Amino acid sequence: MAALLEVNKVSKHFGGFTALNAVSVEIAEGERFGLIGPNGSGKTTLINCISGALRNESGAIIFQGREVSRLAAFERTRLGIARSFQIPRPFRTMTVLENLLVPTAYVGHLKDSEGEVEAMRILSAMGLADKARTLASQLSQVELRKLELARAMAARPKLLISDEAMAGLAGAEVDEVLRILFDLNARGITIIMIEHIMQAVMRFSQRVVCLDAGAIICEGTPASIVQNPNVQRAYLGA
Amino acid sequence: MRFWLSMAILGAAAFGLALSPANEYFFYAAFVVLTYVVLATAWNILGGYAGYVNFGTPAFFGIGAYTAVLLFRWLQAPLGVQIAAAALMGALLGFGVGLLTLRLRGIFFAIATVAVIFIMETLMINWRYVGGAQGLQLVRPEVIAPFSSYTRMLFVVMSALAIGAIIIARYIQDSWIGRGLRAVRDSEEAAEASGVPTLRLKLLACTVMGALMGAAGAPMPMYLSFIEPASTFNLSYTIGALGSAIIGGMSHWLGPIIGALLLGSLQQIITVTISGEVNVLVVGVLLVLFVVLAPEGVLGLARRWLPSSK
Numbered sequence: 001m002a003a004l005l006e007v008n009k010v011s012k013h014f015g016g017f018t019a020l021n022a023v024s025v026e027i028a029e030g031e032r033f034g035l036i037g038p039n040g041s042g043k044t045t046l047i048n049c050i051s052g053a054l055r056n057e058s059g060a061i062i063f064q065g066r067e068v069s070r071l072a073a074f075e076r077t078r079l080g081i082a083r084s085f086q087i088p089r090p091f092r093t094m095t096v097l098e099n100l101l102v103p104t105a106y107v108g109h110l111k112d113s114e115g116e117v118e119a120m121r122i123l124s125a126m127g128l129a130d131k132a133r134t135l136a137s138q139l140s141q142v143e144l145r146k147l148e149l150a151r152a153m154a155a156r157p158k159l160l161i162s163d164e165a166m167a168g169l170a171g172a173e174v175d176e177v178l179r180i181l182f183d184l185n186a187r188g189i190t191i192i193m194i195e196h197i198m199q200a201v202m203r204f205s206q207r208v209v210c211l212d213a214g215a216i217i218c219e220g221t222p223a224s225i226v227q228n229p230n231v232q233r234a235y236l237g238a
Numbered sequence: 239m240r241f242w243l244s245m246a247i248l249g250a251a252a253f254g255l256a257l258s259p260a261n262e263y264f265f266y267a268a269f270v271v272l273t274y275v276v277l278a279t280a281w282n283i284l285g286g287y288a289g290y291v292n293f294g295t296p297a298f299f300g301i302g303a304y305t306a307v308l309l310f311r312w313l314q315a316p317l318g319v320q321i322a323a324a325a326l327m328g329a330l331l332g333f334g335v336g337l338l339t340l341r342l343r344g345i346f347f348a349i350a351t352v353a354v355i356f357i358m359e360t361l362m363i364n365w366r367y368v369g370g371a372q373g374l375q376l377v378r379p380e381v382i383a384p385f386s387s388y389t390r391m392l393f394v395v396m397s398a399l400a401i402g403a404i405i406i407a408r409y410i411q412d413s414w415i416g417r418g419l420r421a422v423r424d425s426e427e428a429a430e431a432s433g434v435p436t437l438r439l440k441l442l443a444c445t446v447m448g449a450l451m452g453a454a455g456a457p458m459p460m461y462l463s464f465i466e467p468a469s470t471f472n473l474s475y476t477i478g479a480l481g482s483a484i485i486g487g488m489s490h491w492l493g494p495i496i497g498a499l500l501l502g503s504l505q506q507i508i509t510v511t512i513s514g515e516v517n518v519l520v521v522g523v524l525l526v527l528f529v530v531l532a533p534e535g536v537l538g539l540a541r542r543w544l545p546s547s548k
Contacts, residue, residue, distance in 0.1 A: 045392035052426060072437075083431055091424035094488070102421045105414045106433035153434055 003062075004029040004190050005050065005081075010057035010069075012045055012214075019045040021214040027159070027192065032185050034205030034222070035194045036233055041211040043194050044086060047161045047201065050192075051083045052076040063159070078107050082157030084148035085163045086194075090136035096123065096147055097132040103155035106217060119154055126150045126180055142173045154182055160184060161192045166200055174200055202226065210234065239334055241408065245401050252397035254388040265393040269461055271452050271502030272396040275457025277475060278482035278494035279403040280450035284443045285480065286488030289423030294335065294351030295479040296471040297358045298328045298448045300456025307368050307465050309394040310376065317395065328452015329445045336444035338439060343426070359471035373466030376459055392457050399457075401442055403450045407491040410446070419443055449480075474518075478502070485528050496536050 012020040020042045027033050037043050048054040050061055052073030061069040068076050082103075091099045097119055104115030123129045126146045129218040131139065139147060144164050152160055162181060166174045178200055183193050195201040201208065202222040209219045212234040218225060225231055258267065277295055284290045302324035309315040309323055331354075339350040363371045378388045385391040410416050418439045420427035429436050435544065459465040479494075486497025501521065509519040532539050 053430070072435070073427075074433050074435045077431055077433040085428065085431070089425040089428040091428065092422050093420060093424055098417070102417060102429065102434060103432040106435075150335060151428070151432060155431075193438060 002029055003027065004031075004064060006060075006062040007046070007050065008062065009059040009150055010046070010056045010061060012042075012054060012056050014048055018214050020049065020056070020203075023211070023214070023216055024059075025075075025209055025216065025219075026192060029158075029190055030185070030188060031190055032181075032204055032206045033190070033192045034208040035192055035211065036196075036198070036225070036231075037209060037211035041234070042214040043211055044163060045214075046211065047083060047163055047192065047194060050076075051081055051161060065172070071142055074106070077103070077155050077157075080156070080158035082155040082159070083159070083161040084152050084154040084163055084165050086167065088141075088144040088148050090139070090147055090151075092135070092137040092146060095133050095135055096128060096139070096150075099136055099147060099151050100154040103151060107131040107155040115154075119150075122150050125183065126153075127176070142169055142176075142235050145169065145173075145177060149177070151183075153184065157189060159190045159192065161194070163194050164196060165193075166195060166197050178204060245405065249397065249401055252394055256394045257384060257386075262387060262389060265387075265389045267503075267506040268538065269389065269393050269396050271499060271506065272309030272393070272400045272416055273458070274478050274482055274498040274502040275400045275480040275495055276396070276454035277402045277451055277492065278486070278498040279400070279407045280447045280454070281479035282483045282488055282491070282494040283407055283419075283450075284440070284447045286483055287411065287423065288440055288443050289418055289420035290315060290340070290440065291348045291480070292351045292442075292444075293348050293473075293476050293480070294354045295451060296473060296475040297335075297351070297354040298331060298451035299455035299458075299475050300355075300358055300362070300467075300470045301327050301331050302452030302457075303458045303465060303470050304362055305452065306456040307374065307376065307459045310459070311368070311374075314379075315358040316379075317457065319462065321395070321399070321453050324456035325449040325453040328455070329388075329449035331452070332448020333441060335448070336441045340440045341442060355471050355473070355476075359467050362467045362470070369465055371467060372465060373521055376463050376465065378463055380462055388460065391460050396454075396456055401449075403454075404491060406446065406450065406493065407494075410443070411491050413443065475523075477521060481525050483535075483536055485524060489534065490537055493535050493537045500536070534540070 003026045007023060007025045009022040009024050011022050012022055025044060035043050049056040052071060052205050056069050062069050063079060063081060099113045101112060102117035104118055109122045119131060123132055128146050128150055130141060149165060166177050174197060181191055193201055193204055204221055208222050208225045210225060210231045217230045217234060220229045281292060281295060284292055305324040305327045306320035309320050335354050339347055342350055351529035367376060381388045385531045386506055418434045421434050422436050422439060426436055482501050483494040485501055487493030508520055528535060
């Protein structure tokens with residue numbers, strides 16, 4: 001499989017703190033990729049650099065053969081990198097449907113009538129269709145998580161970065177979000193999953209990378225990762 | 239359709255009024271109220287739609303007024319040209335200020351816009367050609383037929399500007415630009431992640447706002463037959479624009495119009511019947527009341543009480 005995304009020696013500092021230290025990773029087209037690591041290990045910083053919310057100071061981010069690390073976030077979204085946010089950031093004053101009409105208008109360049117058809121299709125697949133006319137500020141936590149994914153999908157991504165889409169959800173809700181992500185992947189969308197819920201990430205991912213203190217400490221299949229002594233040390237302490 | 243019809247009726251009504259034998263003072267007062275309609279409508283494009291609170295209204299208004307004075311003194315340019323040039327200068331200032339400050343958020347942006355007022359005022363105080371600190375007396379040119387007085391003509395001109403501003407604000411609100419600006423207001427990060435070019439949209443909003451405020455400033459020197467920095471760059475314009483939008487409601491183009499009509503008329507009435515000082519107090523009290531009791535303004539109240547209408 002060809003690499004869809006290539007992260008090449010990417011570094012990011014916040015003052016004197018090294019958040020990412022020459023991180024390199026390749027993600028293949030159609031892959032289900034898991035990114036784990038303890039709190040503060042640099043997971044969110046890495047995906048912020050990939051999505052464009054932050055600029056990496058050195059190294060390259062190559063998406064479909066194109067260096068994107070100097071592009072603004074909205075340009076990367078238009079190229080096909082979409083993300084959900086760890087803390088849901090809905091457009092609160094809009095309805096659920098209108099939330100999706102932002103990306104359909106700005107990425108898909110669809111008129112509202114066409115955008116609504118596409119948005120309703122996505123909302124149905126996510127099980128949010130009956131909430132289409134509800135204000136985003138009135139959604140429950142699990143609905144907000146789904147809205148994050150639905151809005152990301154409305155940007156027609158090739159790569160979807162799911163940043164802790166299941167944090168704080170109950171068991172059945174985790175299964176529901178997992179099912180949605182499996183469905184999206186089955187339709188050809190490459191997915192990077194960042195998750196603290198180990199069971200979910202291990203079930204979902206084909207390959208897992210573990211970050212600790214801004215560096216990759218190991219990479220492999222879910223089964224090999226849980227056995228890895230470095231991972232155990234990072235999570236449980238020496 | 240209904241919108242265009244009402245705009246046409248308003249325009250015709252303003253024209254008809256100006257030709258009627260109505261009391262001269264009405265036009266004198268209505269001109270100021272209409273100026274606030276333009277300023278508040280313009281302010282709301284950046285402040286209401288995108289959530290970027292601009293305290294710099296007097297800077298944009300003032301650059302328009304001084305552009306008009308300069309063109310009048312230098313070339314005896316007609317009012318139409320003055321307004322067009324004022325709009326252009328306002329747009330340029332909006333673009334420039336936006337470029338420098340729109341990367342800042344919240345209170346930092348607001349403070350930066352205050353600084354622009356003082357920069358502009360200091361420049362004008364030190365420019366003798368346009369009157370410097372003392373100001374400049376202006377002799378109005380001959381009034382154009384069918385109008386019987388210059389104030390009546392300015393009333394019609396300001397009505398036209400108000401209608402133009404409303405059309406532009408409504409267009410922006412209903413177009414993809416408006417949706418993008420609302421996305422910026424709700425969450426800038428999420429807007430970017432949804433493909434919205436946030437900086438470009440904010441710059442556009444700031445430029446349009448500057449152009450409209452600049453245009454609103456152009457007729458003021460002729461209205462007063464005088465220009466002077468302290469009153470031109472007065473913070474009362476900041477309060478008027480922002481206060482009208484807050485009182486009327488910031489989520490819809492109608493809000494700032496309602497707010498400006500209410501606040502502007504009230505101020506005129508109080509200035510005449512009580513005093514100019516009390517009028518400042520009333521604005522302050524009204525603002526506090528609305529922020530605390532009706533943060534969505536008159537429009538919000540109307541929506542709550544008339545749930546059937548949207």
